[in-house]
Amino acid sequence: MRSTVATIDIDALEWNLSRVRLRAEGRAVLGMVKANAYGHGMVEIARALAELGIDILGVAFVDEAITLRRAGITSPILILTPVEMHEVDSVVEYDLTTVACDVERVAALSDCALARGRKASVHLYIDTGMMREGFRPLEAVEASRGIRTLAGVSLDGLCTHFATADEPNSVFMREQLSTFAETHQKLVDDGCSFAAVHAANTGALWESSDTHFTLVRPGISIYGYAHANSDEMSLRPVMSVRSSVVSKRRAWPGETVSYGRRYMVTDETTIVTVPIGYGDGYLRSLSGSAWCLVGGRRCRIVGSICMDELMVDIGDEDVQLADEVVLLGRQAGESGHVESIDAVELAQWAGTIPYEIITAVSARVPRQYVGRLAHIVGSSQRESK
Numbered sequence: 001m002r003s004t005v006a007t008i009d010i011d012a013l014e015w016n017l018s019r020v021r022l023r024a025e026g027r028a029v030l031g032m033v034k035a036n037a038y039g040h041g042m043v044e045i046a047r048a049l050a051e052l053g054i055d056i057l058g059v060a061f062v063d064e065a066i067t068l069r070r071a072g073i074t075s076p077i078l079i080l081t082p083v084e085m086h087e088v089d090s091v092v093e094y095d096l097t098t099v100a101c102d103v104e105r106v107a108a109l110s111d112c113a114l115a116r117g118r119k120a121s122v123h124l125y126i127d128t129g130m131m132r133e134g135f136r137p138l139e140a141v142e143a144s145r146g147i148r149t150l151a152g153v154s155l156d157g158l159c160t161h162f163a164t165a166d167e168p169n170s171v172f173m174r175e176q177l178s179t180f181a182e183t184h185q186k187l188v189d190d191g192c193s194f195a196a197v198h199a200a201n202t203g204a205l206w207e208s209s210d211t212h213f214t215l216v217r218p219g220i221s222i223y224g225y226a227h228a229n230s231d232e233m234s235l236r237p238v239m240s241v242r243s244s245v246v247s248k249r250r251a252w253p254g255e256t257v258s259y260g261r262r263y264m265v266t267d268e269t270t271i272v273t274v275p276i277g278y279g280d281g282y283l284r285s286l287s288g289s290a291w292c293l294v295g296g297r298r299c300r301i302v303g304s305i306c307m308d309e310l311m312v313d314i315g316d317e318d319v320q321l322a323d324e325v326v327l328l329g330r331q332a333g334e335s336g337h338v339e340s341i342d343a344v345e346l347a348q349w350a351g352t353i354p355y356e357i358i359t360a361v362s363a364r365v366p367r368q369y370v371g372r373l374a375h376i377v378g379s380s381q382r383e384s385k
Contacts, residue, residue: 001366001368002275002365002366003242003243003244003246003275003322004241004242004243004244004274004275004276004280004365004366005241005242005243005365005366005367005368006039006040006239006240006241006361006365006366006367006368007239007240007241007242007329007367007368007369007370008040008041008044008045008238008239008367008368008369008370009236009237009238009239009240009370009371010048010238010369010370010371010372010373010374010377011370011371011372011373012224012236012237012238012371013040013045013048013049013052013222013223013238013371014048014052014371014372014373015235015236016221016222016223016224016235016236016238017029017031017049017052017054017222019221019233019234019235020205020216020218020221020222022233023205023206023216023233024205024212024216025209025212027212027213027214027215027216028055028056028196028214028215028216029054029055029056029215029216029218030054030055030056030057030058030078030198030215030216030217030218031045031046031049031054031056031057031058031218031222032057032058032059032217032218032219032222033045033046033049033057033058033059033064033068034058034059034060034061034064034080034219035060035359036359036363037223038219038220038223038355038358038359039239039281039358039359039360039361040223040238040239040358040367041367041369041377042059042064042067042068043067043068043071043073043377044367044369044377045377046068046071046073046075047071047073047376047377048373048376048377049075049222050073050074050075051373051376052373054075055076055215056075056076056077056078056097056215057073057075057076057077057078058077058078058080058217058219059077059078059079059080060079060080060081061079061081062079062083062084062087062090062091062096064079065077065079065094065096066090066094069094069095069096076097077096077097078096078097078098078099078123078157079091079096079097079098079099080099081099081133082098082099082101082102082105082133083098083105083109084105085105085108088105088108088109088112089112091109091112091120092109092112092113092116092118092120093116097120097121097122097123097156097157098120098121098122098123099122099123099124099125099133099134099159100122100123100124100125100135100143100147100153100155101125101133101134101135102135103143103146103147106122106146106147106150106153107150109122109152109153110150110151110152110153111152112152113152113153114151114152118152119151119152119153119154120152120153120154121153121154121156121157122147122153122154122155122156122157123155123156123157123158123159123194123196123198124140124143124144124147124155124157124158124159124187124194125159125160126140126158126159126160126179126180126183127160128160128161128162128175128176128177128179128180128183129163129172129175129176129179130160130161130162130163130176131163132161134160137179137180137182137183140183140186140187141186141187141190144187144190144192145190148192155192155194156194156195156196157194157195157196157197157198157215158184158187158192158194158196158197158198159196159197159198159199160176160180160199161199161201162176162177162199162201162203162204162211163176164203165200165201165202165203165204165207165211166202166203167203168207169207170207173203173204173207173208173211176199177199177208177210177211180199184197194214195214196214196215197213197214197215198213198214198215198216198217199211199213200212200213200215200216200217201217201218201219202217202218202219202220202221202226203226205217205218205221205226206221206226206233219355220354220355220358221235222238223237223238223239223358224236224237224238224239225237225342225343225344225354225358237328237329237342237343239328239329239343239358239361240326240328240329240330241276241282241326241327241328241329241361241365242324242325242326242327242329243274243275243276243324243325243327244274244275244321244322244323244324244325245272245273245274245294245319245320245321245322245323245325246273246274246275246309246321246322247272247273247321248270248271248272248273248314248319248321249270249271250268250269250270250271251265251268251269251270251271252265252268253265253266253267253268256303257271257302257303257311258302258303258304258305258306258311259303259304259306260304262287262288262303262304263288263302263303263304269313269314269315269316270313270314270315270316270317270319271302271311271312271313271314272294272311272312272314272319272325273309273310273311273312274292274309274310274311274312274325274327275308275309276308276309276310276327276365277305277306277307277308277309277310278305278306278307279307279308279362279364280308280361280362280364280365281360281361281362281365282305282310282327282360282361283305283350283352283356283357283360284304284305285350285351285352286301286305286346286349286350287301287303287304287305288302288303288304289349289350290305290346290349290350291341291349292312292325292326292327292341293325293326293329293330293331293339293340293341294312294314294317294319294323294324294325294326295317295319295323295331295333295334296331296332296333296334296335296337296338296339297317297333297339298339298341299312299313299314299315299317300312300313312325326341327341328341328342328343328346328357328358329341329342342354343357343358
């Protein structure tokens with residue numbers, strides 16, 4: 001295993017899911033594991049969530065769902081982007097649920113299901129303002145009627161997605177919510193009955209219980225990041241990223257560091273090299289703005305971040321080869337004081353959002369699973385606390 005490793009704390013995942021369930025007040029929970037479970041390892045996180053009794057798993061694409069099925073995951077899986085025509089057979093074969101965004105594709109899904117002697121489950125997707133996919137509210141009743149005539153599908157759910165749920169007191173989210181509620185009522189009045197009605201992504205989950213309906217869809221919340229509104233609801237980051245010192249050299253005023261010579265040494269100092277770079281998902285846009293933890297204190301990352309390495313100015317500190325460097329997570333110093341860097345802070349330095357920080361951690365970085373349920377994730381790189 002490389003010295004650069006992402007440690008995934010399954011105990012933190014379990015804690016976060018418990019906070020989500022507390023907030024959801026008995027509603028079903030869909031755990032998002034798309035995009036390699038936001039960088040945490042899709043199969044491993046899905047196994048842990050299944051062990052913790054998750055109601056349903058959410059992915060973006062059919063191939064992600066197939067990967068889970070082939071890994072032995074039997075939990076219900078909802079695919080949350082439109083399925084392409086050539087994928088409908090796989091949807092039926094692997095017993096997957098899809099969002100219904102146009103009648104033509106649902107009809108193809110129905111034909112495929114009938115040919116296999118099965119029935120496929122779909123959730124009617126309403127575009128209330130995201131402008132990404134789904135039926136317009138005014139099209140919803142007619143679309144539902146068309147879908148209900150298809151013998152090979154079952155219209156089991158209704159959903160939408162908020163565009164501004166991460167913004168406190170968002171007027172637009174309230175407008176979307178009102179539109180969705182009105183559309184839901186029109187569909188019920190027209191004879192529809194849905195086992196699952198859902199709209200609450202992470203932001204909406206914490207912002208308003210009015211968005212919860214029968215199912216909530218936490219994404220980044222279960223990985224430890226959200227605007228939780230009380231200490232009781234505080235979340236714990238699941239991922240930490242650590243590396244080590246592989247090289248060090250004394251640097252003198254006037255010398256420059258890394259590509260482009262964008263950093264010039266002004267005072268005599270020590271520069272250490274750490275084997276992690278943008279090829280590992282540590283974004284190049286962090287160049288010149290990021291810090292890491294060495295010996296329990298913050299040290300500045302200097303010069304351009306390379307594909308495989310980055311350099312850190314440690315001043316006159318006594319740092320040895322193989323000493324731990326924390327890029328994301330917590331580290332204690334000799335005094336016992338614990339310093340930390342989380343994905344929110346990294347995102348601020350990079351001019352992006354925490355989602356990109358954690359999902360960017362590439363497959364080249366080994367994942368190490370720790371915690372009470374680490375033994376069930378199935379990774380060869382795991383250990384128990």
